[in-house]
Amino acid sequence: MPTEHTEVQVRPGIEDDLKSLTAIYNHYVRETAITFDTAIFTPEERRPWLLSHPEDGPHRLMVATEAETQQILGYATSGPYRPKPAYATSVEVSVYVAPDAGRRGIGTLLYDALFRALTGEDVHRAYAGIAQPNEASERLHARFGFRFVGTYREVGRKFGRYWDVAWYEKEL
Template sequence: MEISIRMATAEDAEALVAIYAPYVEQTAISFEYEVPAAAEFAGRIQKTLERYPYLVAERDGKPMGYAYASAFHDRAAYSWAVECSVYVEQGCRRGGVGRRLYQTLEELLARQNVLNVYACIAYPNPGSIAFHQHMGYRTIGHFTQCGYKLGRWWDMVWMEKMLAGHPECPEPLLPVGTL
């Protein structure tokens, strides 16, 4: 069975919330305390798609994971930098789904003229750190005890990957819908 990658729609919200819920309820991978309602999640998808890719990996029409980019910072000078997130259904982890999602996401971001990609990772999280290192990211920052969840304090690590060189006059960021 082949994995396909496609752009998400608001109609994917319920299935994607089901993938996301264990991360919220059982881990510090997400610092959210409450699982968002499907309607709120649909709004997040639509908001992201105004500018950035929001991808779904599926097999036989069933979502197995998703990845998306968001603004690294709202100010215009940061237009060429994004933060990326990936979530894979618990039973599908370590099967290449996350890698396929990130590869496709990075290809789209490069076509949008994005240059810097960041990942914000709760620490310790050796699986996510190893995944990002394998994908070419390097650690650039470590924040100590900055998030409290599940009865303890968590550190945060920032990792970075450059998708391209930094020209003297960069091309403008292209909204994903124009590709």
């Protein structure tokens, strides 16, 4: 397990990361309502998702690794907000941190790198949906200038109950 003082590097995601990224995501699928996916994925099933995040353009994948071991500590993405053409300058962003790497500032490092990577891209707004309650995610998004715009009540059902999603936006 990485220590609190381990150096962390952030870089674009690559295909070799797929197995680790899938394991991190599957943790959140199995254990939390942070994502509304309800069935775990194989790395092969997640490959199209990874390939939809090239090293340039508005849809990015940034990966945090422990510098010495290259262990993946988390990732952040920007992806299409909605599929219709008029939404092309809007992205939905998210960040996932490995369960044993929390409370180390990994999310902050990832979002910092993601928003720097989006500078100069034709992106006008970033949106984030946060399943409630999730104070840590709300604090992270506030730190990056996101503002609350509304809540979809009981929009998702997982683990036998309904969940609200609070929506936040940030001008880019």
